[in-house]
Amino acid sequence: MSADDPLVRVDGLQKYFWENDSLLDRLFGDDPVPVRAVDGVSFDIREGETLGLVGESGCGKSTTGETLLGLQDPTDGRVEFEGENVYDLSGDDLTDFRRSAQVVFQDPFSSLDPRMTIGDIVTQPLSIHDWPWTDGDVETTVDVRTDGISRDIVTATAADDIDTVVDPVDGVATAHVTVRAIDDESAADVDADGRSVDLASGVVAEVEEDLAVAVDRDDGIVVRVSVDRSTAQLRRDRVTDLVERVGLSADQLDRYPHEFSGGQRQRIGIARALALEPEFVVLDEPTSALDVSVQAQVLNLLDDLQAEFDLTYLLISHDLSVIRHVCDRVAVMYLGEIVEVGPVDDLFEDPKHPYTNALLESVPRASTDERDRDRETLSGDVPSPRDPPSGCRFRTRCPKVIPPEDLEIEQETYRDLMSLRERVERRDVSLESVGDDGQFDLEDGVSDEKRPAFVAALKDRLLERDLPARHDEIVETALAELATEDWDAAAARLREHYESVCERKQPHLGNGHHPVACHLYGEASERTETPRSDP
Numbered sequence: 286m287s288a289d290d291p292l293v294r295v296d297g298l299q300k301y302f303w304e305n306d307s308l309l310d311r312l313f314g315d316d317p318v319p320v321r322a323v324d325g326v327s328f329d330i331r332e333g334e335t336l337g338l339v340g341e342s343g344c345g346k347s348t349t350g351e352t353l354l355g356l357q358d359p360t361d362g363r364v365e366f367e368g369e370n371v372y373d374l375s376g377d378d379l380t381d382f383r384r385s386a387q388v389v390f391q392d393p394f395s396s397l398d399p400r401m402t403i404g405d406i407v408t409q410p411l412s413i414h415d416w417p418w419t420d421g422d423v424e425t426t427v428d429v430r431t432d433g434i435s436r437d438i439v440t441a442t443a444a445d446d447i448d449t450v451v452d453p454v455d456g457v458a459t460a461h462v463t464v465r466a467i468d469d470e471s472a473a474d475v476d477a478d479g480r481s482v483d484l485a486s487g488v489v490a491e492v493e494e495d496l497a498v499a500v501d502r503d504d505g506i507v508v509r510v511s512v513d514r515s516t517a518q519l520r521r522d523r524v525t526d527l528v529e530r531v532g533l534s535a536d537q538l539d540r541y542p543h544e545f546s547g548g549q550r551q552r553i554g555i556a557r558a559l560a561l562e563p564e565f566v567v568l569d570e571p572t573s574a575l576d577v578s579v580q581a582q583v584l585n586l587l588d589d590l591q592a593e594f595d596l597t598y599l600l601i602s603h604d605l606s607v608i609r610h611v612c613d614r615v616a617v618m619y620l621g622e623i624v625e626v627g628p629v630d631d632l633f634e635d636p637k638h639p640y641t642n643a644l645l646e647s648v649p650r651a652s653t654d655e656r657d658r659d660r661e662t663l664s665g666d667v668p669s670p671r672d673p674p675s676g677c678r679f680r681t682r683c684p685k686v687i688p689p690e691d692l693e694i695e696q697e698t699y700r701d702l703m704s705l706r707e708r709v710e711r712r713d714v715s716l717e718s719v720g721d722d723g724q725f726d727l728e729d730g731v732s733d734e735k736r737p738a739f740v741a742a743l744k745d746r747l748l749e750r751d752l753p754a755r756h757d758e759i760v761e762t763a764l765a766e767l768a769t770e771d772w773d774a775a776a777a778r779l780r781e782h783y784e785s786v787c788e789r790k791q792p793h794l795g796n797g798h799h800p801v802a803c804h805l806y807g808e809a810s811e812r813t814e815t816p817r818s819d820p
């Protein structure tokens with residue numbers, strides 16, 4: 286992996302959940318239905334950065350985070366961590382990945398075991414992963430200084446595991462030992478701190494905290510350095526450090542989660558995630574369950590920890606103000622797909638995708654002027670990932686859906702006609718309730734005589750705007766087809782005239798600094814007509 290390579294590379298990741306997939310369903314002949322929670326997402330996360338993943342509820346953010354960590358099995362695609370496909374890892378390599386990539390969950394109430402003390406909660410990953418580890422690639426050595434004796438007569442060795450308490454520099458863990466001649470009285474003082482050894486012959490060796498030193502006299506003086514702490518002591522110290530680092534105190538280690546506030550519990554979740562010295566942390570809505578007053582404190586803590594421990598974050602959030610406050614780059618997700626990726630300032634100041642625009646527009650603003658202006662807020666719900674729209678998945682809600690080339694029509698009018706057509710296609714119009722009670726007889730078809738009144742009443746209900754004459758005629762003909770409940774003919778007529786490129790072609794996210802998957806942005810996004818793969 287070169288220095289320019291990302292730490293995490295997600296490539297075509299897919300995660301489908303299957304419904305109607307039980308034995309009983311199969312016995313009754315029901316076909317399994319895929320829930321396309323994540324449908325071919327690709328993005329990179331560079332070392333040391335925070336990438337935000339934003340989108341409305343249900344668009345697949347958490348599933349993306351969980352699948353890329355291997356907490357869910359992928360349906361397809363790959364995720365590289367430090368250049369290795371994590372789905373190919375096994376044995377020690379898989380254990381290393383699980384240690385290096387951690388998660389902080391949204392809900393600090395359900396993610397902490399209520400029966401464990403917080404000391405046990407933070408110790409648990411250390412026990413599971415058998416911390417502290419010694420790194421076989423790290424060399425261990427002793428730097429010897431002498432005082433009152435010749436350096437030439439001292440030989441020194443260090444145990445292989447001293448790297449568990451001495452930080453290696455350039456692959457070498459060095460213990461510093463001072464060997465000096467003493468008289469008997471000063472020897473007693475030196476021994477009292479537990480880090481020195483008296484030798485009857487009048488030599489004492491001192492070593493730094495957490496290490497022990499043994500001295501023998503043979504031809505010369507032989508010094509051996511080893512670790513002076515038990516595994517339990519080392520774990521206790523690490524847990525105390527972590528808990529204090531996240532803003533709690535060591536005397537709270539024996540307490541249970543219910544004795545803490547939401548913000549404090551999230552701090553415990555963060556300490557647990559950091560216990561194994563990870564490089565990468567997925568933060569899944571880390572502050573959404575917290576009071577507004579403590580959200581900023583937790584975000585600031587995460588920011589400080591990132592700088593201190595060189596962490597790389599994927600921050601999942603539906604909250605744009607959190608994203609703006611914390612992230613370097615942002616990926617916008619809609620219905621299982623990434624629609625735009627860019628540096629945070631570019632994305633907020635120059636959003637390209639109509640979905641990103643709509644998300645930004647729907648955030649309440651402080652300035653009265655802006656609040657008063659006509660906002661393009663997001664209407665309707667995210668469609669179901671069981672049956673996502675063809676082409677661009679946002680086109681059913683998009684205020685900028687592209688009209689056919691030869692159709693001279695205002696954008697808003699076209700949007701209305703598209704919405705009308707979609708309702709007809711879904712048969713989502715109540716024909717029975719048109720007009721006054723019993724005015725139109727649908728069972729035998731509305732009579733020729735009453736048809737103009739039926740069409741007028743229906744049009745009045747379905748369209749707020751007046752249409753240009755040409756479109757008025759097309760729509761009236763289609764609505765007249767509904768008078769005989771000929772839904773297919775009406776839908777076909779509307780499709781023939783109003784089908785958009787947005788529903789025919791899937792726009793693709795390009796590469797580069799600020800890519801966007803939208804047909805409004807030219808050739809690059811329209812270059813392929815390949816349909817999505819069927820499950």
Ligand SMILES: Nc1ncnc2c1ncn2[C@@H]1O[C@H](COP(=O)(O)OP(=O)(O)OP(=O)(O)O)[C@@H](O)[C@H]1O
Nearest residue numbers: 302320322341342343344345346347348349603670
């Ligand atoms: N285990 C599951 N079985 C079936 N469908 C699932 C499962 N988990 C998630 N889904 C569906 O997958 C889609 C994406 O869910 P996901 O939780 O990833 O979205 P999200 O963007 O994180 O939303 P939220 O912020 O509400 O959690 C949703 O439609 C959800 O109902």
